[in-house]
Amino acid sequence: MSKALPSLRVAVRGDAILTSPRFNKGTAFTVAERQAFGLTGRLPYRINTLDEQIDRAWNQLESRETPIRQNTFLQSLKDQNWVLYYALLKKNLRKLVPIIYTPTEADAIANYSHLFRRSEGLYLTLPQQDNMEEEFLEQTKGREIELIVCSDAEAILGIGDQGVGGIGISAAKSVIYTLIGGMNPAKCLAVTLDVGTNNEELLNDPLYVGWPNKRVRGKDYDAFIDKFVQLVRKHYPHSLLHFEDFGVDNAQRLLALYRDTHSVFNDDIQGTGAVTLACIMSAIGVTKSKLSQQRFVIYGAGSAGLGITKQLRDAMVTTDGISEEEANAKFWLLDKFGLIREALHAKGKVREGLKEFLRKDDEWAGVLEEKGGDDNIGLLDVVKKVKPTVLIGCSTHAGAFTKEVIEAMAAECERPIILPLSNPSRLVEVDPKDANDWTHGKALLATGSPFPPAKMPNGKKDYIIAECNNALIYPGLGFGSMLAQSRQMSDRMIIAGAQRLASLSPALKDPDDALLPDFGDAPSVNFEVAVAVTEKAIEDEIAGVEWKKEEVRERAKERLWDPIYREFIFDVNGEK
Numbered sequence: 001m002s003k004a005l006p007s008l009r010v011a012v013r014g015d016a017i018l019t020s021p022r023f024n025k026g027t028a029f030t031v032a033e034r035q036a037f038g039l040t041g042r043l044p045y046r047i048n049t050l051d052e053q054i055d056r057a058w059n060q061l062e063s064r065e066t067p068i069r070q071n072t073f074l075q076s077l078k079d080q081n082w083v084l085y086y087a088l089l090k091k092n093l094r095k096l097v098p099i100i101y102t103p104t105e106a107d108a109i110a111n112y113s114h115l116f117r118r119s120e121g122l123y124l125t126l127p128q129q130d131n132m133e134e135e136f137l138e139q140t141k142g143r144e145i146e147l148i149v150c151s152d153a154e155a156i157l158g159i160g161d162q163g164v165g166g167i168g169i170s171a172a173k174s175v176i177y178t179l180i181g182g183m184n185p186a187k188c189l190a191v192t193l194d195v196g197t198n199n200e201e202l203l204n205d206p207l208y209v210g211w212p213n214k215r216v217r218g219k220d221y222d223a224f225i226d227k228f229v230q231l232v233r234k235h236y237p238h239s240l241l242h243f244e245d246f247g248v249d250n251a252q253r254l255l256a257l258y259r260d261t262h263s264v265f266n267d268d269i270q271g272t273g274a275v276t277l278a279c280i281m282s283a284i285g286v287t288k289s290k291l292s293q294q295r296f297v298i299y300g301a302g303s304a305g306l307g308i309t310k311q312l313r314d315a316m317v318t319t320d321g322i323s324e325e326e327a328n329a330k331f332w333l334l335d336k337f338g339l340i341r342e343a344l345h346a347k348g349k350v351r352e353g354l355k356e357f358l359r360k361d362d363e364w365a366g367v368l369e370e371k372g373g374d375d376n377i378g379l380l381d382v383v384k385k386v387k388p389t390v391l392i393g394c395s396t397h398a399g400a401f402t403k404e405v406i407e408a409m410a411a412e413c414e415r416p417i418i419l420p421l422s423n424p425s426r427l428v429e430v431d432p433k434d435a436n437d438w439t440h441g442k443a444l445l446a447t448g449s450p451f452p453p454a455k456m457p458n459g460k461k462d463y464i465i466a467e468c469n470n471a472l473i474y475p476g477l478g479f480g481s482m483l484a485q486s487r488q489m490s491d492r493m494i495i496a497g498a499q500r501l502a503s504l505s506p507a508l509k510d511p512d513d514a515l516l517p518d519f520g521d522a523p524s525v526n527f528e529v530a531v532a533v534t535e536k537a538i539e540d541e542i543a544g545v546e547w548k549k550e551e552v553r554e555r556a557k558e559r560l561w562d563p564i565y566r567e568f569i570f571d572v573n574g575e576k
């Protein structure tokens with residue numbers, strides 16, 4: 001979808017333009033630009049095209065042998081030249097998304113202080129909050145911010161508390177918004193909310209670059225977050241505020257607290273809920289059944305587990321016309337202490353927000369008795385008794401879906417739908433290759449991190465393991481909400497996006513194909529999601545724009561940011 005862009009007036013010159021990743025073109029500056037910006041003597045003679053630069057960068061990247069070294073290389077390319085960075089990624093999307101995002105980014109975050117070269121985004125640190133507004137304005141000066149991704153890093157992917165390294169997830173999610181969602185990177189801001197860390201390894205590391213203090217909680221935490229949210233509301237009232245990888249209690253609380261006053265979005269709850277709903281809709285298309293005919297076992301009832309459960313429940317009520325109570329009864333949730341049920345709740349072992357999904361103790365009296373009074377009803381017990389049609393993992397518990405569990409499920413279900421969603425790859429609840437073998441190719445599978453296709457029995461074509469990662473939908477949800485200029489991200493906008501994504505699933509056309517579109521197609525898929533989201537906002541009269549629904553697609557195309565070089569004209573009053 002490349003298009004020629006009008007020239008841009010730019011005020012920075014000399015070394016300043018070469019060190020600005022937003023404007024730097026390196027050897028691609030033209031003769032006229034070199035003269036106008038004082039670059040002739042600062043650059044070697046030869047002028048390269050973007051394609052030549054991509055080839056060179058690709059060769060340099062390939063000479064780095066491990067994913068983490070490639071990640072570091074790409075990070076430094078991002079610090080140098082955004083157009084080249086995004087053009088290289090765009091050309092090699094399937095190969096490079098796992099390097100700059102899940103799973104490799106998890107290692108980069110865990111080693112943030114040791115790999116540190118250059119800062120990016122905005123670091124807001126609790127003891128320095130008196131100057132928060134100044135810092136915020138300093139960092140966003142001259143940019144019309146449309147998207148802010150923030151994290152307090154308490155629960156990064158499945159690897160826990162990563163302190164200041166959380167900037168890595170905010171930045172990676174923001175890159176995906178540009179790469180896959182078409183958002184202009186100059187209008188995106190990655191933020192780390194450094195409130196300390198309880199990660200002892202980081203606290204004891206003399207090289208740790210964050211605030212070396214225990215994680216602050218309670219009133220002080222709330223006041224700090226509120227100060228930040230109010231700044232966003234004041235200066236960028238139409239921006240989307242994306243929350244990523246907060247601890248589950250804060251994730252739920254903050255979403256509920258702010259979603260009525262600003263367009264806020266919690267990716268782990270809502271993004272994961274939406275992509276999983278799309279994946280399940282595609283799977284039940286294959287099994288030719290309805291949502292309300294499923295029995296769902298959700299293993300891991302944190303942000304993702306709860307988001308998925310509520311999204312599926314709400315969709316069931318809407319599409320199948322059953323009551324909320326009836327829909328709640330289709331779910332069995334497990335967490336650290338086993339099946340979530342009344343007795344656990346009475347002991348204070350069930351977190352707020354799960355009450356609707358408590359199972360009755362007397363349903364399980366027989367199982368408890370058999371277990372000799374063991375209080376913990378585990379996954380195998382639940383699978384055997386419930387005979388689920390859908391099993392979803394978002395527990396961070398690697399290998400939790402054992403052979404016994406998978407076989408017990410497959411024994412009672414013709415096409416078990418199994419989604420081990422924990423990231424990064426090493427934390428997956430079951431390797432999809434094993435789940436495929438153990439079910440003799442019957443399971444319908446998708447994972448959170450990328451996995452290779454699984455071999456099928458009887459010489460059938462390989463089964464492509466769909467990547468059920470929120471990155472397949474949140475860029476479109478965000479782009480759509482930005483287009484709509486909506487002051488909220490409503491449930492109906494999210495469901496519209498999920499439905500559009502489901503309608504594009506390869507399994508709809510061929511039941512032996514993947515449950516979700518390939519990541520290589522993520523940009524066009526997310527474009528469709530964005531159109532659906534904007535149309536819904538307009539239909540529901542919560543959009544800030546006055547477009548007709550028929551105009552949305554063209555308007556959306558006009559707004560897509562593409563990594564191509566624009567001609568620069570020097571102007572002291574131009575962009576800085």
Ligand SMILES: NC(=O)c1ccc[n+]([C@@H]2O[C@H](COP(=O)([O-])OP(=O)(O)OC[C@H]3O[C@@H](n4cnc5c(N)ncnc54)[C@H](O)[C@@H]3O)[C@@H](O)[C@H]2O)c1
Nearest residue numbers: 157158248300301302303304335336395422423448469470
């Ligand atoms: N595929 C995706 O798009 C996607 C999206 C969000 C999260 N995730 C992954 O899901 C996992 C959970 O993420 P989250 O944000 O919900 O984290 P979270 O901390 O909010 O939730 C994890 C939950 O699992 C529970 N748990 C831990 N060990 C368990 C065990 N042995 N048995 C049962 N439950 C156990 C925890 O008590 C917690 O409630 C992570 O690995 C994350 O990477 C994937």
Ligand SMILES: O=C(O)C[C@H](O)C(=O)O
Nearest residue numbers: 102157158268423469470
């Ligand atoms: O970051 C990802 O890859 C997905 C998700 O948000 C997660 O926390 O695992």
Ligand SMILES: [Mn+2]
Nearest residue numbers: 157244245268
């Ligand atoms: Mn996440």
